[in-house]
Amino acid sequence: MRPWMNKSLSFGILGLFLIALGNSFCFLWPTVFHQILQKELALSPTSRSFEMWKDTSNLPPLFMKVYLFNWTNPEELNIKKPHFNQVGPYxxxxxxxxxxxxxxxxNKTVSYFQRRIWYYDAERSNGSLSDIITNLDPVTVSATHKVRFWEIDWQKSLSFLLSSTNRRYYTSKTVNELLFTGYPDTLFTMSKIMPLDDIPTIDRFGWFYTKNNSIMDGYLNMETGEDDISQLGILRKWHYKDTMKFFKSPCNVIEGSAGEFWPPNRTKDEITLFSIDLCRPITYEYEGTISHFGIEGYRYTIDKKTLGNDTRRRYPHEQAKYFERTTTTEDFFAAEHLSEMGYTTTTESVFDNDLSSEKDTDEYSDDDPDVINMGHCYCNGECMPSGLMNVTACRFGAPGFISLPHFYKGDSVLLDQVEGLHPNDKDHSFTITLEPMTGIPLEVIARLQVNLLLQPSETVTIFNNVPKIYMPMIWFELKVQIPEEMASNLKKLLALPTVMLSIGIIMIAIGLGLIGTILFLYFKKKRHAPTTDTTEKAIDESSDKKTEMMYMDKTSSNNEDPNVRGDRRLYAKLY
Incomplete structure (x- = not known):
């Protein structure tokens, strides 16, 4: 085989190999990328995320900002609207x-207890822990709400106790007492001798009393994504159970993300997070796509489906027919709570900037027996205006209602009853931003407000003539961003599919180039190959003529001896 043929064959084989390898890179990169995500994101004792998840001490500082509402005119409750000044942040x-x-x-899960520790930062705070805050008395209001359906004698006993101690419906305490150290109250002592089966085992009141450096969040069981990364971070059990006692089926199921891990391949549909503080899953609706540290992320926010008690699902009929329909749409709008206060019975007017209209609840008909309005389950028999979430059931019967700060995205009646609140999207929204391919949280801005329901009581004297108002008490903000170093590594990971695809295309191009070059040279060489000797062609053409060939010495001279052989070349001559 000629040398140039050996080289051509070698380059041809190399070209075919590059084309095959390039195709593998182009078509197999999703599988390779999925395997990388499976290895890097799944939670295990040896994973990169384990140490950060186990203890956040070595991460950039995480701060919780607390704001309190100071009631400036408590003595004028029946004359003027309650006016509040926002104090903080602490x-x-x-x-x-x-x-x-x-x-x-x-079963590919991890079980654990979560401990939360808070340290006060005086330098960053706008105020001091000794600041005096005046607002509704949580203990008195909760006790009155707790006994509202008891026998009349028990209600009168509470009224007598409150009147004899000159109790009022409001109180003034320091920030420190209201938050962590708590303050004692005689009602805690009295509650131990009353026939109560669901009371807190504490002797003081404080919004975070006994929670600092404790494991009060309880037992948690979460998916690790070890075999199926699509299940990563999903909460399976809380307090050793997969259902709750606070709500009826189907709203009593433990579901949604635990909040620290999210499965990859996010879509623009809503996401669900299980809130331990609210004792229920929270739905976040897709709001838009943003850029964070140069990384594209999907932003989800609390909106109509959660705040409007309008999260609907279709269940198989054999399953849905067993659900207790104690809070139907008709019951919801006819509830005494709504009719007395004149709240609007629709949510469309409240959510003027609804960003998920294409997924409106119109896709589910109220007449469909398989459609369940999950939002109604959380009303606890007493649905409230849009913008509020009822947490009474998991707060020992206290009339607690959660909203976005300053009643943002809430029914206008909530703002009309008070003064001093100014809601806006920038300062009061609750958003979660996830990188869609990996599900890694880029930014979480958690903002929630605690409100107490003040309502009149015919039996308890100090509440005889008070109006029915949702009183803002406290709100907090917790903002978490992906560290810059981690963002840089995430960019490299996200660039991997593009790199693999580019390498594959380049390999295919080089392989095709090699094969094309070999074919070009082959046909060019064949076209320019030497032709057959013209003398032989002439002989072939005159084959009918008999010829005889002899060799002649054209350089011989007369002086040379004809018998001596010369070394000169002989030339053929035809005859």
Missing amino acids: YFREIRQKDNIQFNHE
Whole structure:
């Protein structure tokens, strides 16, 4: 085989190999990328995310900002609207640690207790822990709400106790007492001798009393994504159970993300997070796509489906027919709570900037027996205006209602009853931004407000003539961003599919180039190959003529001896 043929064959084989390898890069990169995500994102004792998840002490500081509402005119409740001044923020560095971690490889979950620790940061805070705050008395209001359906004698006993101690419906305490140290109250002592089956086992009141450096969040069981990354971070059990006692089926199911991990391949549909503080899943609706540290992320926000009690699902008929329909749409709008206060019975007017109209609840008909309005389950028999979430059931019967700060996205009647609140999207929204391919949180801005329901009581004297108002008490903000170093590594990971696709295309191009070059040279060489000797062609053409060939010495001279052989070349001559 000629040398140039050996080289051509070698380059041809190389070209075919590059084309095959390039195609593999182009078509197999999703599988390769999925395997990388499976290895890097799944939670295990050896994963990169484990140490950050286990203890946030070594991460950039995480701060919880707390704002309190100071009631400036409590004595004028029956004359003027309650007026509030926002006080704060008071900064607290928050550290989260996981205790008693146990990986359950048989069902690919991890069990743990969560510990939250707060440290006050005086330098960052706008105010002091000794600041005096006046607002509704949570203990008195909660006790009155708790006994409202009891026998009349018990209600009168409470009224007598409150009147004899000159109790009022409001109180003034320091920030420190209201938040962490708490303050004592005689009602805690009295509650121990009353026939109560659901009372807190505490002797003081404070919004975060006994929670600092505790594991009061309870037992949690979460998916690790070890075998199926699409299940990563989903909460399976809370307090050793997969259902709650606070709500009826189907709203009593533990579901949604635990809040720290999210499965990859996010879509623009809503996402669900299970809130331990609210004792229920929270739906976040897609709001838009933003750029964070140069990384594209999907932003989700609390909106109509959660705040309007209008989250609907279709269940198989054999399952849906067993659900208790105690809070139908008709019951919801006819509820005494709404009719007395004149609240609007629709949510469209409230959510003027609804960004998810294409997924409106019109897709589910109220007449469909398989459609369940999950939002109605959380009303606890007493649905409230849009913008509020009822947490009475998991707060020992206290009339607690959660909203966005300053009643943002709430029914206008909530703002009309008070003064001093100024809601806006920039300062009062609750958003979660996820990188869609990996599900990694780029930014979480958690903002929630605690409100107490003040309502009149015919039996308890101090509440005889008060109006029915949702009183803002406190709100907090917790903002978490992906660290810059982690964002840089995430960019590299996200660039991997593009790099693999580009390499594949380049390999295919080089392979095709090699094969094309070889074919070009082959045909060019064949076209310019030497032709057959013209003398032989002439002989062939005159084959009918008999010829005889002899060789002649054209250089011989007469002086040379004809018998001596010369070394000169002989030339053929035809005859």
